Each structure stands twice: as C-alpha cells, then as structure tokens.
Amino acid sequence: MRTMMLLLLTAAILSAQEKETKVSFSKDVMPVFVKKCLNCHNTEDESPSGLYLDNYKELMRGDSRHGPVVLPRKGAESVLVKKLLGTTDFGRPMPRGRKPLEPETIEMITRWIDQGAKNN
Numbered sequence: 001m002r003t004m005m006l007l008l009l010t011a012a013i014l015s016a017q018e019k020e021t022k023v024s025f026s027k028d029v030m031p032v033f034v035k036k037c038l039n040c041h042n043t044e045d046e047s048p049s050g051l052y053l054d055n056y057k058e059l060m061r062g063d064s065r066h067g068p069v070v071l072p073r074k075g076a077e078s079v080l081v082k083k084l085l086g087t088t089d090f091g092r093p094m095p096r097g098r099k100p101l102e103p104e105t106i107e108m109i110t111r112w113i114d115q116g117a118k119n120n
C-alpha cells in the first residue's frame with residue numbers, strides 16, 4: 001500500500017513538472033505558424049485580417065481591428081487561443097478552412113502565453 005502511494009505521488013510530481021516545461025517561442029510556437037498559418041498571415045501578401053504572424057513583434061502587435069491577440073499570462077482569454085479552439089464570437093476557427101491543430105499543440109501555445117508570452 002505504501003509503495004503504491006509513493007508511486008502515485010512520484011507520478012503526480014513528474015506530470016506536474018512536465019506541465020511546467022518551458023515553452024520556447026522560436027523553437028516551439030513559431031514552427032507551428034510557419035507550417036499552418038503563414039500562407040495567409042504574412043507581411044508579403046496582405047493578411048486578410050491585418051494580423052501578421054511572421055515574427056514575435058508582429059504577433060504581439062495583433063490585428064488591425066481587434067487589437068492584441070495575445071494577453072501575456074492569460075492564455076485562455078487570448079484571441080489567438082480562442083481562434084484555435086473556435087470559440088471567438090467573430091470570424092471562423094483557425095487555421096481557416098483546414099483541420100484544427102492537435103489539442104497538444106493548442107495546449108502548448110496556451111502554456112507559452114501563460115508563462116508570460118516571452119520572445120524566448
């Protein structure tokens with residue numbers, strides 16, 4: 001019984017640590033934008049929404065009409081995350097016209113915002 005409890009405790013601690021893993025903008029988040037979003041949200045072609053995802057600065061500047069799409073430390077409230085979940089009250093879910101991102105990918109982006117949305 002005691003061994004069982006210890007095992008459970010260790011598993012809980014390990015998974016808590018995993019949740020805390022630092023997310024990197026350049027290594028983790030940006031590659032998702034490159035693969036799934038840049039064909040529409042890039043500065044070369046005019047982005048239909050006025051939101052450019054070419055780099056950190058553009059992302060943080062947000063969209064021309066709705067303002068910032070990233071609210072540091074408030075992942076769940078950020079328009080970026082809501083768009084990926086399809087829960088905004090305007091427009092379509094992102095990536096538009098394609099299948100949604102994997103839940104783990106959305107969770108990773110949410111975690112990056114919750115960790116302060118740093119240019120790391």
Ligand code: HEC
Pocket residue numbers: 032033036037038039040041048049051063065066067069079080083090091092093094095096097101
């Ligand atoms: C096929 C083109 C296309 C792709 C691919 C696409 N978007 Fe969009 N995006 C749009 C259009 C058009 C709008 C404006 C209309 C709307 O809100 O649905 C928009 C709007 C948005 C907005 C809201 C901006 C605002 O505040 O008004 C966010 C955030 C966003 N996209 C993020 C993403 C992310 C992240 C990806 C990649 C996972 C992505 N988009 C992929 C076309 C696209």
